[in-house]
Amino acid sequence: xxKTPPEHPLDTHSAPTSPDRTPARRVALVGFGTVGRAxxxxxxxxxxxxxxxxxxxxxxxxxxxxxKKQPWVPGDVIWTDDFGAILSSDVxxxxxxxxxxxxxxxLVRSALKAGKSVVTANKQLIARHGPDLLQxxxxxxxxxxxxxxxxxxxxxLPALRTGLSGDRLHGIAGILNGTCNYIxxxxxxxxxxxxxxxxxxxxxxxxxADASEDLDGGDARAKLSILALAGLQVRVxxxxxRARTIxxxxxxxxxxxxxxxxxxxxxxxxxxxxxxxxxxxxxxLVPTSSPFGRVQKNLNLVLTSGEYGGDVAFLGAGAGGDPxxxxxxxxxxxxxxxxxxxxxxxxxxxxxxxSCDFETxxxxxxxxxxxxxxxxxxAAILSAHQLNIDAILQKPGFEKSSLPFVITLExxxxxQLHPALQEMSALPFALxxxxxxxxxx
Amino acid sequence: xxKTPPEHPLDTHSAPTSPDRTPARRVALVGFGTVGRAxxxxxxxxxxxxxxxxxxxxxxxxxxxxxKKQPWVPGDVIWTDDFGAILSSDVxxxxxxxxxxxxxxxLVRSALKAGKSVVTANKQLIARHGPDLLQxxxxxxxxxxxxxxxxxxxxxLPALRTGLSGDRLHGIAGILNGTCNYIxxxxxxxxxxxxxxxxxxxxxxxxxADASEDLDGGDARAKLSILALAGLQVRVxxxxxRARTIxxxxxxxxxxxxxxxxxxxxxxxxxxxxxxxxxxxxxxLVPTSSPFGRVQKNLNLVLTSGEYGGDVAFLGAGAGGDPxxxxxxxxxxxxxxxxxxxxxxxxxxxxxxxSCDFETxxxxxxxxxxxxxxxxxxAAILSAHQLNIDAILQKPGFEKSSLPFVITLExxxxxQLHPALQEMSALPFALxxxxxxxxxx
Numbered sequence: 007x008x009k010t011p012p013e014h015p016l017d018t019h020s021a022p023t024s025p026d027r028t029p030a031r032r033v034a035l036v037g038f039g040t041v042g043r044a045x046x047x048x049x050x051x052x053x054x055x056x057x058x059x060x061x062x063x064x065x066x067x068x069x070x071x072x073x074k075k076q077p078w079v080p081g082d083v084i085w086t087d088d089f090g091a092i093l094s095s096d097v098x099x100x101x102x103x104x105x106x107x108x109x110x111x112x113l114v115r116s117a118l119k120a121g122k123s124v125v126t127a128n129k130q131l132i133a134r135h136g137p138d139l140l141q142x143x144x145x146x147x148x149x150x151x152x153x154x155x156x157x158x159x160x161x162x163l164p165a166l167r168t169g170l171s172g173d174r175l176h177g178i179a180g181i182l183n184g185t186c187n188y189i190x191x192x193x194x195x196x197x198x199x200x201x202x203x204x205x206x207x208x209x210x211x212x213x214x215a216d217a218s219e220d221l222d223g224g225d226a227r228a229k230l231s232i233l234a235l236a237g238l239q240v241r242v243x244x245x246x247x248r249a250r251t252i253x254x255x256x257x258x259x260x261x262x263x264x265x266x267x268x269x270x271x272x273x274x275x276x277x278x279x280x281x282x283x284x285x286x287x288x289x290x291l292v293p294t295s296s297p298f299g300r301v302q303k304n305l306n307l308v309l310t311s312g313e314y315g316g317d318v319a320f321l322g323a324g325a326g327g328d329p330x331x332x333x334x335x336x337x338x339x340x341x342x343x344x345x346x347x348x349x350x351x352x353x354x355x356x357x358x359x360x361s362c363d364f365e366t367x368x369x370x371x372x373x374x375x376x377x378x379x380x381x382x383x384x385a386a387i388l389s390a391h392q393l394n395i396d397a398i399l400q401k402p403g404f405e406k407s408s409l410p411f412v413i414t415l416e417x418x419x420x421x422q423l424h425p426a427l428q429e430m431s432a433l434p435f436a437l438x439x440x441x442x443x444x445x446x447x
Numbered sequence: 448x449x450k451t452p453p454e455h456p457l458d459t460h461s462a463p464t465s466p467d468r469t470p471a472r473r474v475a476l477v478g479f480g481t482v483g484r485a486x487x488x489x490x491x492x493x494x495x496x497x498x499x500x501x502x503x504x505x506x507x508x509x510x511x512x513x514x515k516k517q518p519w520v521p522g523d524v525i526w527t528d529d530f531g532a533i534l535s536s537d538v539x540x541x542x543x544x545x546x547x548x549x550x551x552x553x554l555v556r557s558a559l560k561a562g563k564s565v566v567t568a569n570k571q572l573i574a575r576h577g578p579d580l581l582q583x584x585x586x587x588x589x590x591x592x593x594x595x596x597x598x599x600x601x602x603x604l605p606a607l608r609t610g611l612s613g614d615r616l617h618g619i620a621g622i623l624n625g626t627c628n629y630i631x632x633x634x635x636x637x638x639x640x641x642x643x644x645x646x647x648x649x650x651x652x653x654x655x656a657d658a659s660e661d662l663d664g665g666d667a668r669a670k671l672s673i674l675a676l677a678g679l680q681v682r683v684x685x686x687x688x689r690a691r692t693i694x695x696x697x698x699x700x701x702x703x704x705x706x707x708x709x710x711x712x713x714x715x716x717x718x719x720x721x722x723x724x725x726x727x728x729x730x731x732l733v734p735t736s737s738p739f740g741r742v743q744k745n746l747n748l749v750l751t752s753g754e755y756g757g758d759v760a761f762l763g764a765g766a767g768g769d770p771x772x773x774x775x776x777x778x779x780x781x782x783x784x785x786x787x788x789x790x791x792x793x794x795x796x797x798x799x800x801x802s803c804d805f806e807t808x809x810x811x812x813x814x815x816x817x818x819x820x821x822x823x824x825x826a827a828i829l830s831a832h833q834l835n836i837d838a839i840l841q842k843p844g845f846e847k848s849s850l851p852f853v854i855t856l857e858x859x860x861x862x863q864l865h866p867a868l869q870e871m872s873a874l875p876f877a878l879x880x881x882x883x884x885x886x887x888x
Contacts, residue, residue: 044755159759161606165602167609168594168602168606168608169602169604170602171780171781172775172780300736314769314773315600315763315769316764316769319761321759328755332614332755333610336614
């Protein structure tokens with residue numbers, strides 16, 4: 007077993023002088039896309055500037071690697087398309103940056119089985135198979151780190167295992183999807199239509215041609231599942247977290263939200279109460295003055311709530327090659343500073359009941375064909391379900407043929423509201439289903 | 448040497464099942480004040496709820512401990528006023544929460560020399576003797592952690608050695624003193640006089656009777672020195688960092704700042720450029736829409752700027768027993784999970800030139816006995832020093848006998864501005880020295 011140089015803030019860029027330090031760990035990079043290139047750049051620059059006593063960059067693995075070769079990669083780094091060659095080499099740490107489940111899952115499993123530690127930015131892989139893969143790493147006396155899998159440039163996952171480890175967290179909430187935040191903050195700023203904001207995000211490379219994973223919450227709930235795993239020690243499958251789409255949000259919703267002192271963001275949140283994990287992802291009203299309300303463009307924000315330390319917020323770039331690469335290289339450094347070959351204690355994860363039945367105030371936005379008696383009908387339905395109206399907002403200047411207006415409700419449970427929503431959306435004057443957003447305070 | 452359980456987010460509260468794990472580390476607490484009590488509470492609750500396989504709380508050391516005894520501290524914790532008894536015991540980790548330099552420095556040195564790791568929240572001790580004490584710890588194969596010494600509830604120091612370790616930081620800035628931020632944000636909100644805001648802070652326990660260390664920047668520059676050490680790998684003595692007081696700030700300065708889209712905060716900042724560390728602490732104009740501009744009450748915010756990852760912000764409670772205790776217990780956990788008895792690599796700290804000669808735009812607020820030709824005189828002096836006026840702001844409604852108005856300057860260096868300030872403050876119509884604040888963008 008190697009000796010362990012202890013972690014310390016001061017040895018980040020320090021040159022080696024201690025006689026009994028660990029030899030540099032040999033690092034192979036698998037997947038040479040945007041993040042892979044950025045990781046390679048940092049590793050090469052560390053070597054050029056400091057000599058890098060911790061990490062030795064040995065392999066790059068990618069299909070058709072001949073077309074990928076870069077002049078700034080030193081000649082002693084081996085390019086290959088054969089992952090088997092890495093498995094059978096003396097590489098200590100494999101960086102998996104292929105993404106997706108296939109073939110990434112097989113590669114990660116085979117690396118761990120070969121006793122090689124793995125650093126990955128693969129949120130889908132960790133969200134679905136994180137607990138299993140961690141046990142596999144433990145059984146093979148190596149490590150699995152995934153700090154880049156959530157909010158790449160925001161060091162929240164490392165904080166959960168260091169500076170916040172002394173607290174007992176009960177809640178995590180975040181703006182975890184930069185695409186949604188870009189679109190919503192663009193609508194907020196210039197009151198442009200949703201479709202225009204989406205096209206702009208696509209043109210700038212913030213959204214893919216098929217942006218469903220972003221818009222409909224699939225991306226964010228995978229990240230929330232990882233945060234809940236690491237911060238709340240619970241096992242929750244992404245598919246068990248309700249995700250609401252941001253597609254129905256329109257400029258008018260920002261006008262009405264502003265009257266309530268709020269704006270709209272895609273919020274992912276998980277609260278552990280007794281044996282239930284309340285979790286969901288979706289567009290929500292947040293106070294304009296809150297940390298969430300102020301997150302612009304494609305930034306990410308994560309807020310943790312602890313029994314002792316209260317709320318802590320982390321803000322930074324959520325994606326992008328360089329910020330994500332920092333998270334990857336930071337994980338490499340943490341592994342390189344730790345003892346090689348030590349076993350990890352068995353994981354104790356709770357498997358709570360998963361619920362989306364939050365109790366909050368609500369924002370209901372209707373679009374109706376105007377006629378007498380609409381408010382009376384809606385009020386009667388709400389009243390029949392024991393739901394209390396807090397305010398009715400109706401801005402002037404809309405056509406009677408398609409009139410948007412808003413009712414806000416006092417706090418009530420999601421499950422209590424749901425049947426009322428169905429009844430109201432079925433009324434003959436309702437041109438569209440009612441848009442229902444929680445109001446977070 | 449003990450075997451090392453690797454750090455991992457998932458083992459935070461996990462029960463032990465691995466057969467070869469480290470035995471719980473024995474922990475002694477020295478100093479049973481507000482933070483000490485809060486640390487003891489968390490340690491006792493960890494034991495009650497989880498058994499706590501990592502930490503075993505064995506001693507509490509305080510003068511007149513009989514008066515301090517608490518019913519919720521288990522009977523097997525030894526109370527003592529004799530630090531020597533702890534030194535000669537089998538305690539693994541000493542928590543130093545006495546504060547100040549005497550006798551804390553001697554206690555910490557003797558603990559480290561006895562091979563006991565130390566966790567401290569003592570900013571003065573680390574700011575002045577951090578590098579020495581770290582070397583002492585290294586020489587005695589034990590650890591010194593001080594995550595609670597800066598912005599107690601904000602896990603920025605742990606992030607510097609984990610999630611940000613892969614970046615190359617060039618700047619750190621922060622709101623590091625909750626007292627100043629409370630006072631300034633109170634003046635901002637209600638336009639009360641400085642003296643009233645200070646009295647309110649004292650009444651609420653946010654400021655001490657003699658608040659000089661807070662108001663005049665002594666507290667913040669000690670913290671900035673620690674952040675520069677841990678994040679920029681530089682050695683800078685607190686006394687070498689210029690500190691400007693917040694005492695001359697008045698409600699009118701918030702009125703003029705608002706016209707510039709700004710508010711005023713005590714900002715501590717350090718920028719490493721080539722072989723120079725630009726550093727200072729003092730009241731500064733920041734955009735109302737910036738992360739700094741939005742920090743209210745006694746919260747702390749730290750912003751790091753990296754070559755690869757860009758800006759990352761951390762926001763949380765800066766002080767208070769419970770948040771600071773979380774930082775202390777988190778440090779205990781990090782030590783308990785690391786290998787015992789391993790040596791730390793020799794530290795490589797740079798000792799750059801220290802300068803406060805930032806180049807920024809400036810806010811100059813004059814209070815004059817009004818008479819013809821004032822602007823012309825000031826403009827002539829500024830012009831003679833090659834300083835360009837950006838705007839002149841003068842609000843109506845003030846007595847001619849004591850008229851406050853503002854000149855803003857285009858970016859210029861501090862050293863260039865200083866002689867002009869002296870000349871202007873000596874003019875016969877100047878009732879007070881000109882208040883000069885940098886405008887941070």
